[in-house]
Amino acid sequence: MQRRNFMAAVGVGAWAAQWPLLADAQTGLPAAGAAKNIAASACSKPVYLTFDTGHMGIAHLVAQVLRKHKVTVTFFAANERTKEGGSSLSNFWAPWWKARADEGHMLASHTYDHMYWVADIRDKASGQVTHFKVRPSAGDRANQSFVVSVAEYCEEIGRAARRLEAMTGHKTLPLYRAPGGKTSPALIAAAEQGGYKQVGWASAGFLGDELPSEKYPNDRLLAQALQNIRSGDILLAHLGIWSRQDPWAPAVLEPLITGLLERGFCFRTLAEHPAYMPWIAQARGHASGKK
Numbered sequence: 666m667q668r669r670n671f672m673a674a675v676g677v678g679a680w681a682a683q684w685p686l687l688a689d690a691q692t693g694l695p696a697a698g699a700a701k702n703i704a705a706s707a708c709s710k711p712v713y714l715t716f717d718t719g720h721m722g723i724a725h726l727v728a729q730v731l732r733k734h735k736v737t738v739t740f741f742a743a744n745e746r747t748k749e750g751g752s753s754l755s756n757f758w759a760p761w762w763k764a765r766a767d768e769g770h771m772l773a774s775h776t777y778d779h780m781y782w783v784a785d786i787r788d789k790a791s792g793q794v795t796h797f798k799v800r801p802s803a804g805d806r807a808n809q810s811f812v813v814s815v816a817e818y819c820e821e822i823g824r825a826a827r828r829l830e831a832m833t834g835h836k837t838l839p840l841y842r843a844p845g846g847k848t849s850p851a852l853i854a855a856a857e858q859g860g861y862k863q864v865g866w867a868s869a870g871f872l873g874d875e876l877p878s879e880k881y882p883n884d885r886l887l888a889q890a891l892q893n894i895r896s897g898d899i900l901l902a903h904l905g906i907w908s909r910q911d912p913w914a915p916a917v918l919e920p921l922i923t924g925l926l927e928r929g930f931c932f933r934t935l936a937e938h939p940a941y942m943p944w945i946a947q948a949r950g951h952a953s954g955k956k
Contacts, residue, residue: 708931708933709896709929710896710928710929710930710931711896711897711930711931711932711933711937712870712894712896712897712898712899712900712925712930712931712932712933713738713739713897713898713899713900713932713933713934713935713938714736714738714739714900714902714922714932715738715739715740715741715842715864715866715899715900715901715902715935716738716739716740716741716902716903716904717740717741717742717743717775717842717844717901717902717903717904718740718741718742718743718745718753718775718779718903718904719745719753719903719904719905719906719907720745720746720747720748720904720905720906720907721745721747721748721749721753721758721904721905722747722748722749722904722905722912723904723905723912723914723915724758724761724904724905725761726914726915726918727904727914727918728761728764728765730914730918730919730922731768731770732768733919734919734922734923734926736922736932737768737769737770737771737932737933737934738770738771738932738934739770739771739772739773739838739840739934739935739936740762740765740770740771740772740773740904741773741774741775741841741842741864742754742762742772742773742774742775742825742828742829743774743775743776743777743778743779743803743825743844744777744778744779744803744804744825744828745779745802745803746803747905748905752803753904754777754825754828754829754832758832759832759833762829762832762833763832763833763834763835765833766829766833766834766835767833767835769934770934771837771838771934771935771936772829772833772835772837772838773826773829773837773838773839773840773841773842773864773935774822774823774824774825774826774829774837774840774841774842774861775825775841775842775844776801776821776822776825776841776843776844777803777804777821777822777824777825777828778801778802778803778804778806778807778821779801779802779803779804779844780799780800780801780818780821780844781799781800781801781802781843781844781845781847782797782798782799782843782844782847782848782849782852783797783798783799783800783810783847784797784798784849785797785798785849785851785852786798786812794815794849794851794855795814795815796812796813796814796815797812797813797815797818797851797852797855798810798811798812799811799812799813799818802844815855815858816859818852818855818856818859819855819856819858819859819860819861820859822841822856822859822861823859823860823861825841826841826861836949838935838936838941838945839860839861839862839944839945839948839949840861840862840863840864840935840941840944840945841856841861841862841863841864842863842864842865843856843863846865846866848863860948860951862941862944864899864935864941865899866898866899866900866901867894867895867897867898867899867900869890869893869894869895869898870894870898870899870900870901871901872886872890872900872901872902872913872917872921873886873889873890873913874886874902874903874906874909874913874914874917875903875906875908875909876909877908877909877910878909878910878911878913879910882911883911883913883916883917884916886913886917887916887917887920887921887924890917890921891921891924891925891928894925894930896930899935899938902914902918
């Protein structure tokens with residue numbers, strides 16, 4: 666299924682409020698803490714490569730390519746069915762996740778059961794959104810539609826984050842990505858109340874690895890990405906898509922990285938994205954204050 670564009674994915678209202686912060690992405694200077702990372706401040710054309718979980722069949726290849734080119738990324742993880750080793754947040758995959766965190770990659774939640782938002786449910790008397798209709802693609806209730814409360818949805822986000830932390834010993838980012846980029850303003854607000862900011866992607870950053878390969882061959886996707894990606898863009902790929910016959914990563918990932926590096930781009934994690942740095946600092950400061 667083709668993803669919606671970036672503005673739709675994050676919610677127009679929520680993103681518009683942060684849009685001025687992106688001006689800093691053109692200089693590569695973080696909104697705060699520039700002295701902490703001289704290399705980051707020297708980067709004039711940052712891009713932010715992110716991976717969502719999938720069947721994990723290309724996970725080792727992705728790790729190898731990132732390590733070879735010294736590129737750090739942000740992974741959004743859900744407990745999805747995999748080609749080997751059960752599910753992506755099972756003990757089988759714990760060493761893989763820990764190795765990525767030890768290498769400096771950032772981890773964040775993709776909801777535990779890859780839970781798609783379907784609709785808001787409003788209280789008839791007040792008109793306020795109190796529940797969400799959802800449909801997860803993983804877990805005991807996969808492919809079933811049901812209703813969860815605001816608190817239950819936030820718990821779904823937090824469950825994946827806690828699992829990542831337990832496996833790796835590293836704190837996750839207080840960010841999450843809604844499966845399919847499907848959101849509503851109420852869903853985004855609920856997640857923020859629970860401590861997690863939704864992350865979408867740039868239109869040019871949709872790398873197309875979940876599109877049918879017969880219509881969108883790898884060479885076309887690579888050329889399109891190298892032509893259209895701009896400084897500050899968040900890029901989206903997956904650790905394996907079941908439906909794509911000609912896998913994307915073996916053909917595209919390394920030439921995409923080298924092509925962008927040759928064009929003067931550099932890769933940063935979302936911990937260094939100016940639109941999210943203030944939120945991350947605030948959320949971590951709040952968490953420290955609770956201790």
